[in-house]
Amino acid sequence: MIEMFDVWKTYPNGTNALKGINIRIEKGEFVYVVGPSGAGKSTFIKLMYREEKPTKGQIFLGGFNVSRIKERQIPLVRRSIGVVFQDFKLLPTLTVFENVAFAMEVIESNPKQIKPRVMDVLGLVKLKHKAKMLPSELSGGEQQRVALARALVNSPGIIIADEPTGNLDPETSWEIMKLFEEINQRGTTVVMATHNREIVNTMRKRVVAIEAGQIARDEQRGEYGYED
Numbered sequence: 001m002i003e004m005f006d007v008w009k010t011y012p013n014g015t016n017a018l019k020g021i022n023i024r025i026e027k028g029e030f031v032y033v034v035g036p037s038g039a040g041k042s043t044f045i046k047l048m049y050r051e052e053k054p055t056k057g058q059i060f061l062g063g064f065n066v067s068r069i070k071e072r073q074i075p076l077v078r079r080s081i082g083v084v085f086q087d088f089k090l091l092p093t094l095t096v097f098e099n100v101a102f103a104m105e106v107i108e109s110n111p112k113q114i115k116p117r118v119m120d121v122l123g124l125v126k127l128k129h130k131a132k133m134l135p136s137e138l139s140g141g142e143q144q145r146v147a148l149a150r151a152l153v154n155s156p157g158i159i160i161a162d163e164p165t166g167n168l169d170p171e172t173s174w175e176i177m178k179l180f181e182e183i184n185q186r187g188t189t190v191v192m193a194t195h196n197r198e199i200v201n202t203m204r205k206r207v208v209a210i211e212a213g214q215i216a217r218d219e220q221r222g223e224y225g226y227e228d
């Protein structure tokens, strides 16, 4: 479960990115975060995985008080969340297999479990046959599938994604969304910031709209609601 209580974020230059966010996301939900450019969506996402700290307010995630934890506890929080970005953020000198394995190595997983688990998640995203390739040898959609495998490899309860289809063509975006849906159906909570109107309006999930740093709308089976 994710909860925010009166969360504010003011960046050091004085920008008020979030102004009093209150939200509760239950385990197993699929939530789209929509809103105009600059509204605060990425900031909202970054606060969840502790890339940024709130200026004020409390954030609880999977049993942690994310706003209060010590630096040394951050890896513990990150173990319970998988994060997927618009630009994939794969390590260019590592193979597909090594990129995914790396996420298990950093949390000091049992070395014997790494290979079977990595092959398992590569199977889920249908990329076992490309395990030995480098990211530069893959298409954008394939790279995002590797990023998704990496986010899933430690079996997090929550997947957070910031514009995961932003760099992909419509057909590839749908493939990626189907994977997110499958992952959600297996019980993982999904929170996704997106500008993809067609996907939001077709897949009909909970929609949280952020405008000028505040929640302007929060609807079950909601719509995208903007023209961009």
Ligand SMILES: Nc1ncnc2c1ncn2[C@@H]1O[C@H](COP(=O)(O)OP(=O)(O)OP(=O)(O)O)[C@@H](O)[C@H]1O
Residues within 6 Å of the ligand: 011, 012, 013, 015, 016, 017, 035, 036, 037, 038, 039, 040, 041, 042, 043, 044
């Ligand atoms: N590191 C930062 N320092 C200062 N201001 C920032 C920083 N990051 C974001 N902002 C500002 O905070 C506000 C919210 O930005 P944020 O990136 O959260 O919006 P967004 O809704 O994700 O936008 P987009 O859809 O364009 O990605 C904007 O005014 C932005 O300029």
